[in-house]
Every structure is written in C-alpha cells, then in structure tokens.
C-alpha cells in the first residue's frame with residue numbers, strides 16, 4: 001500500500017468510527033465569545049481558564065512590557081542562551097507559591113509530565129499509574145522505558161498490594177484533579193502508602209484550583225507538576241520539589257534540555273498571575289468560582305463537572321442542543337473516556353457572570369439534563 005492510501009485509510013476509519021475532529025475557531029476565549037464560522041454569540045463553558053486570568057489587564061500589561069523589553073522569542077534552550085531573568089524569577093515565584101524548595105519551567109504542562117516521569121521513572125523499580133491519569137502522564141510512563149503498572153482509580157488497597165509486589169524505589173504518579181471526572185485523588189493517603197513502600201510520588205496539579213485536601217506536608221518525597229495554562233491563564237508547565245530532584249531534571253530531562261525557552265510574554269504574564277493568586281484578589285476569584293460551581297453541583301470539589309449521559313449519540317445531541325441555545329459545552333466520547341460513559345464536560349469559571357449561570361441552568365433544563 002502507498003503512503004497516500006495508508007493515510008486515506010486512517011482517515012476513513014476515523015470518520016467511520018464517528019471520531020473525526022477539527023478545531024473550530026472562537027473569536028476570543030473569554031466566557032463571552034462567538035463562533036468564528038457563524039458569528040453566533042456563545043457562552044463558553046468548556047475552558048480551563050478557571051479564574052478568567054487569561055483576560056486580566058495586569059497579565060496583558062506584563063506580557064506587552066516583556067515583549068517591549070525582550071522581544072517575542074527566547075531564541076534558544078534555557079541551558080544555551082535562552083534563559084532570561086523572567087524565567088528565573090518565575091521559577092522562584094512558583095517555588096514560593098507552591099511551598100517548595102525549587103522549581104523548573106517546561107514549555108507546557110504536557111512536557112513537564114514527560115520530563116519528570118521519563119527522567120525519574122528510568123531509575124524506578126516500576127512506575128505505578130492511576131488508570132484515569134491524563135495522556136501526558138501515560139506518555140511519560142511510556143518514555144521512562146520501565147515497567148508501568150496501572151492501579152485502579154484512586155484504589156488505595158490495589159496500589160498498596162501492587163507496591164508490595166514491586167519492592168522499594170517505585171514511582172507512583174497521579175493527577176490530583178482528574179481531567180474528565182473532576183474528582184480528586186486521596187493525596188495524603190497515597191503519600192502514606194508511598195512512605196511505607198519507600199516510593200516517590202509525582203502529583204499532577206494541572207487542574208488544581210482549590211487546595212483543600214490536596215496540599216500540606218506529605219509523608220513521602222514528592223514532586224508536583226503544574227501547568228501555567230489553566231488556573232494561571234498563560235502557557236507553560238513546571239515541576240517543583242526538593243532542590244536536588246529539580247537539579248536532576250535540569251541536567252537530565254530531555255523535554256527541558258532540547259527545546260527553546262518559554263516566551264518572555266508568557267513568562268512575565270505568569271508572574272503577574274501569581275501576584276494575583278498570592279493576594280486577596282486571588283481568594284476572591286476562587287470564592288466566585290466556588291459559588292458558580294455550587295450553583296450547578298453543590299459541593300463538587302473542582303470546576304470540572306462531568307454530566308454522564310452514557311450513550312455517545314445522546315451526548316452529541318445534547319451538546320448540539322445547548323450550542324443552538326448559545327451554550328458551548330463539548331461532548332466527550334470514547335476513546336477519551338470509557339465506552340458507555342459519554343458525557344458533557346462542563347467547566348465553570350470565576351469569569352462567568354450571574355446572568356451566564358442563569359442561562360446555563362435554564363439551557364440544561366431545556367435539554368432535560370440534571371447536572372446536580
């Protein structure tokens with residue numbers, strides 16, 4: 001078969017499985033947006049910009065000033081000539097904000113997981129990974145070239161017995177907030193089990209906004225991976241933890257070493273975001289977000305609210321019905337989630353107004369969906 005035929009066959013199979021996808025442009029990413037193709041006004045309930053910081057005037061100003069000062073690109077990897085004072089400053093701020101000894105930046109949250117897990121996992125007796133971990137964790141496990149063992153979702157007994165079987169020096173890796181279900185990992189219990197088995201824990205905080213139950217002193221050595229693309233409203237990833245471990249990543253992690261340093265604009269904007277997160281404005285934004293979540297599903301622990309509909313066609317039909325009413329909530333289907341668990345993945349933000357929340361709730365009622 002020729003390459004052209006192979007490529008055509010891949011796309012035919014994708015379309016026949018109902019899995020063909022293409023990006024659709026929004027004129028801007030704020031909750032109030034338009035579909036570029038139709039100019040239809042939409043309220044976006046699908047973004048990970050949980051505090052609305054991507055549109056904050058202080059971040060915009062910081063990005064523009066950094067471009068004026070340093071230009072648009074860094075021109076090289078950090079260890080060659082790409083490092084700027086803003087990169088080092090952001091790493092210090094991240095370490096302070098996350099109460100860690102040290103931090104290192106990566107281009108994205110995706111590459112931060114690749115870098116941390118592949119580099120550390122290479123020295124592990126085995127890598128144990130929660131069955132619902134994000135794709136970037138799964139790919140990090142693959143790149144570590146070691147034995148990966150999947151444990152049942154948040155199942156402490158299953159993890160305990162699997163760790164007992166592999167012996168000491170294992171690596172355990174988990175999302176702290178799971179990206180398709182919005183539930184949270186039992187972080188302190190996981191750390192206690194890791195301590196008992198002399199395992200290292202890597203936590204992916206990509207979707208963490210509220211720290212309740214997820215932070216504080218842990219019993220075992222821990223690295224925390226984060227992203228600047230969601231709560232922080234920019235782009236980039238980081239790993240923070242003990243300085244010696246971070247030094248290992250700086251010296252050995254290929255996704256850190258062999259790629260160009262982040263843009264001055266995004267780096268400076270992230271510093272401005274951390275300024276806000278460390279001040280009372282950050283707390284106020286989190287309170288607004290908390291209240292918006294509670295209007296949809298009282299007490300739910302994160303801004304990711306899955307509405308499980310089961311059937312793929314129903315999920316697509318409900319998502320289209322909402323879109324006709326100007327509400328953007330994507331349908332998530334296999335292979336992203338398990339067969340029979342197709343869903344709407346609804347995310348709320350501090351930037352949604354009371355009027356947006358009212359429109360969402362009446363639209364859900366109109367399509368006969370109970371989100372509580």
Ligand SMILES: Cc1ncc(COP(=O)(O)O)c(C=O)c1O
Nearest residue numbers: 108109110134136179206227229
């Ligand atoms: C749990 C999790 N980890 C990591 C990432 C990757 O982060 P980024 O988008 O910054 O590459 C994502 C992205 O959606 C995620 O959901």
